Amino acid sequence: MKTKLSWLCAVAMGMSALPPMMANAAPETTAAPVVQETDPTVTATDTAEPDQPADGAAQPIGSVLPGVRGANSPVVADNAPSRDVKLTFAQIAPPPGSMVLRGINPNGGVEFGMRSDEVVSKAMLNLEYTPSPSLLPVQSQLKVYLNDELMDVLPVTKEQLGKKTLAQVPINPLFITDFNRVRLEFVGHYRDVCENPASSTLWMDVGRNTSLQMTYQSLALKNDLSAFPVPFFDPRDNRQLTLPVVFAASPDVTQQLAATIVASWFGSRSAWRGQSFPVMYDKLPDRNAIVFATNDKRPSFLRDHPDVKAPTVEIMSHPDNPYVKLLVVFGRDDKDLLQAAKGIAQGNVLFRGNSVTVDNVKPLLARKPYDAPNWVRTDRAITFGELKTYEEQLQSTGLEPSPINLSLNLPPDLYLMRTNGIDINLKYRYTAPATKDSSRMDISLNNQFLQSFSLTSTQDTNQLMLRLPVLQGLLDGKTDVSIPALKLGAVNQLRFDFQYMNPMPGGSVDNCITFQPVQNHVVIGDESTIDFSRYYHFLAMPDLRAFANASFPFSRMADLSESIVVMPKAPTEGQVTTLLDTMATVGAQTGLPAINVTLTDDGSQIQNKDADIMVIGSIPDKLKDDKRIDLLVKATQSWVNTPLRQTEFPSIMPDSNDRQASVQTEVSSAGPMAAIVGFQSPFNDQRSVVALLADSPRGYELLNNAMNDSGKRAAMFGSVAVIRESGVDSLRVGDVYYVGHLPWFERLWYALSNHPVLLAILAAVSVVLLAWVLWRLLRIISRRRLNPDHE
Numbered sequence: 207m208k209t210k211l212s213w214l215c216a217v218a219m220g221m222s223a224l225p226p227m228m229a230n231a232a233p234e235t236t237a238a239p240v241v242q243e244t245d246p247t248v249t250a251t252d253t254a255e256p257d258q259p260a261d262g263a264a265q266p267i268g269s270v271l272p273g274v275r276g277a278n279s280p281v282v283a284d285n286a287p288s289r290d291v292k293l294t295f296a297q298i299a300p301p302p303g304s305m306v307l308r309g310i311n312p313n314g315g316v317e318f319g320m321r322s323d324e325v326v327s328k329a330m331l332n333l334e335y336t337p338s339p340s341l342l343p344v345q346s347q348l349k350v351y352l353n354d355e356l357m358d359v360l361p362v363t364k365e366q367l368g369k370k371t372l373a374q375v376p377i378n379p380l381f382i383t384d385f386n387r388v389r390l391e392f393v394g395h396y397r398d399v400c401e402n403p404a405s406s407t408l409w410m411d412v413g414r415n416t417s418l419q420m421t422y423q424s425l426a427l428k429n430d431l432s433a434f435p436v437p438f439f440d441p442r443d444n445r446q447l448t449l450p451v452v453f454a455a456s457p458d459v460t461q462q463l464a465a466t467i468v469a470s471w472f473g474s475r476s477a478w479r480g481q482s483f484p485v486m487y488d489k490l491p492d493r494n495a496i497v498f499a500t501n502d503k504r505p506s507f508l509r510d511h512p513d514v515k516a517p518t519v520e521i522m523s524h525p526d527n528p529y530v531k532l533l534v535v536f537g538r539d540d541k542d543l544l545q546a547a548k549g550i551a552q553g554n555v556l557f558r559g560n561s562v563t564v565d566n567v568k569p570l571l572a573r574k575p576y577d578a579p580n581w582v583r584t585d586r587a588i589t590f591g592e593l594k595t596y597e598e599q600l601q602s603t604g605l606e607p608s609p610i611n612l613s614l615n616l617p618p619d620l621y622l623m624r625t626n627g628i629d630i631n632l633k634y635r636y637t638a639p640a641t642k643d644s645s646r647m648d649i650s651l652n653n654q655f656l657q658s659f660s661l662t663s664t665q666d667t668n669q670l671m672l673r674l675p676v677l678q679g680l681l682d683g684k685t686d687v688s689i690p691a692l693k694l695g696a697v698n699q700l701r702f703d704f705q706y707m708n709p710m711p712g713g714s715v716d717n718c719i720t721f722q723p724v725q726n727h728v729v730i731g732d733e734s735t736i737d738f739s740r741y742y743h744f745l746a747m748p749d750l751r752a753f754a755n756a757s758f759p760f761s762r763m764a765d766l767s768e769s770i771v772v773m774p775k776a777p778t779e780g781q782v783t784t785l786l787d788t789m790a791t792v793g794a795q796t797g798l799p800a801i802n803v804t805l806t807d808d809g810s811q812i813q814n815k816d817a818d819i820m821v822i823g824s825i826p827d828k829l830k831d832d833k834r835i836d837l838l839v840k841a842t843q844s845w846v847n848t849p850l851r852q853t854e855f856p857s858i859m860p861d862s863n864d865r866q867a868s869v870q871t872e873v874s875s876a877g878p879m880a881a882i883v884g885f886q887s888p889f890n891d892q893r894s895v896v897a898l899l900a901d902s903p904r905g906y907e908l909l910n911n912a913m914n915d916s917g918k919r920a921a922m923f924g925s926v927a928v929i930r931e932s933g934v935d936s937l938r939v940g941d942v943y944y945v946g947h948l949p950w951f952e953r954l955w956y957a958l959s960n961h962p963v964l965l966a967i968l969a970a971v972s973v974v975l976l977a978w979v980l981w982r983l984l985r986i987i988s989r990r991r992l993n994p995d996h997e
Contacts, residue, residue, distance in 0.1 A: 288423045296414040307392035309408030310605045315389035319442030328421040329377035339368030340407035342395045349391040400718035424529045431557035446480040450495040454503045460540035463805045464547035471551040471799035473790025480914045483786035485779045517546035520561035551799040578764035579797035591732030600730040614698040618752040619745035633731035648703040696756040704728040744946035748884030754919040757792040764796040766803035774823035780906030821897040880909035880929040886943045
């Protein structure tokens with residue numbers, strides 16, 4: 207980053223030394239922001255007049271070095287590619303995208319990153335805001351900061367009160383770094399004296415359409431792997447990762463496995479961004495890409511590359527564009543490609559230079575079930591510090607501190623019924639309230655309120671032993687919190703809200719009492735713990751919701767060492783794309799590459815295997831005749847079983863009678879369609895089969911787009927998900943089976959939980975039997991007491 211910033215500064219200083227005629231060649235506009243009102247009753251455009259220099263010449267827009275002409279001119283290198291980017295607050299601001307700035311909470315902002323291989327040559331903030339009609343003009347203002355550097359101040363004029371206003375604020379690109387924060391600070395006044403900062407009249411609404419418009423300019427990078435995975439993946443880039451994968455022709459199983467390992471590793475890095483790996487056969491991509499090649503099988507654009515003598519990973523420039531890089535995974539044969547791919551996934555920290563040779567990759571320790579890095583540990587209590595994603599996540603500051611959020615990613619088969627609760631050892635610190643009042647800390651889970659705890663004026667360090675029951679019931683004491691079982695899923699948000707009653711001005715205008723507002727500080731201790739180690743793993747299947755949101759059951763082993771993927775022979779580009787996208791999604795959800803997955807194109811090899819099976823392309827013959835299948839897609843024809851009764855809500859589990867197939871329908875059409883089908887493996891009762899099917903190349907596009915769309919993934923549940931141009935439709939049809947283990951007494955309670963009448967009868971019989979046993983026991987004791995000599 208220092209190199210990038212120094213390069214920009216050097217260019218800016220060089221331009222400042224140009225002769226006046228050349229310096230003035232940049233377009234001249236006003237230095238003050240252009241403010242336009244959108245109220246239909248106003249016909250004229252209000253434009254703030256700029257301050258004119260003494261010589262009468264107009265000052266350039268966004269000038270940051272007064273008196274030095276051209277210091278803020280766009281930085282443009284010869285022949286460097288550039289792109290225009292528009293980032294709206296709806297895209298990058300916290301939900302709902304718009305923000306309301308108030309007197310006691312005057313700050314709001316958005317954050318964005320900058321790729322290492324790009325710089326910003328021009329930037330403009332297009333503001334859309336509405337000030338409160340009760341504000342005092344000119345005394346009320348909006349201050350715009352970039353990385354805590356003041357960019358501009360927008361005074362609120364009389365004509366703007368209560369009306370939507372548009373303003374353009376130039377952003378100096380010299381202050382844009384790898385990670386950036388645009389902060390808006392509202393300075394609001396509604397009277398000259400005795401103001402109350404908490405007054406409901408002090409507000410400014412910043413709209414969702416507020417945007418940052420920037421011109422990004424590419425930098426020419428050296429062919430150096432020391433920065434890997436940059437430029438193929440840059441953690442500062444919040445966009446979906448799109449990384450083409452090139453083969454010489456339709457890849458065999460070993461090449462597919464090598465590409466799977468690399469794609470899943472990139473997926474583990476892309477995390478929430480989403481990822482796509484479009485596959486090309488012997489084509490030259492126009493963007494950064496990965497190329498798999500051997501000495502005998504290589505794309506035509508690498509035909510002149512020298513043969514390699516070992517597994518090699520090399521970075522090279524695109525033949526037609528030096529700003530585009532290719533990551534070439536090279537080997538003498540397919541076995542070398544596999545070793546080079548494992549080197550990328552497990553040894554990239556050693557990469558440097560323009561190429562490396564992967565001499566050996568030696569596994570040292572086998573993975574254990576449910577040890578995915580992105581999941582909460584279930585073998586012991588885990589600290590909040592281990593769950594943080596950035597340094598200051600567990601602290602907040604302000605008159606009204608922002609909520610503290612913590613994500614809990616749980617295995618979807620965690621069995622939480624009939625438990626005493628989830629133990630949390632919570633340690634927290636806070637600024638003590640000035641007086642004894644109603645200040646409190648509220649705890650919520652998945653936007654559902656759990657309980658609140660008072661903030662006292664005498665303590666600044668607290669510790670709570672919380673037990674969070676997962677079934678609704680009576681509160682047992684003051685520290686028990688109720689969580690409905692259906693509200694706890696694979697991805698959960700635990701939120702802590704600190705609510706302060708801050709002293710505010712009061713009295714009359716003649717006798718005004720004022721206070722200097724003091725910021726409150728709150729901290730949840732890193733040493734706080736939550737414990738999921740006492741729970742069983744048990745889940746009713748098939749459940750495509752668990753597959754869509756957590757890649758279960760394949761993610762049970764984070765390295766997929768107990769999974770088999772069945773591919774067609776000579777797969778198409780779309781089918782290999784589905785393989786790579788799906789494996790990358792698994793990596794994103796577990797945080798670990800699929801380093802030990804088994805890949806085959808022979809459907810007969812899955813017979814009698816103790817493994818979960820993923821099928822891409824078509825159902826193998828060994829599974830086709832299985833009565834558990836409720837949907838098939840083949841070319842233009844498909845058939846589906848429809849259940850007796852269907853519910854639209856994923857959280858509602860119908861009984862076994864409603865799930866029975868009542869109708870089988872066959873349809874032929876040339877329109878594209880894809881489907882995801884789940885059923886029990888015929889080779890092992892504890893294993894599952896998930897089939898990803900499509901009828902055309904466009905069908906595979908629909909499938910891949912749906913798996914990358916969080917909204918469409920949320921619509922997947924049950925045993926069948928049909929994907930069409932219109933969206934996703936899911937069905938619960940067929941038999942239910944169970945994976946995991948429960949003790950016999952827990953399994954009995956689970957079986958009886960859906961039959962309350964039978965449970966009541968058994969309870970009554972148990973009470974009668976217990977009473978009879980006690981009666982007989984008391985009779986025996988009484989007989990012995992009355993006749994002690996009787997044996």
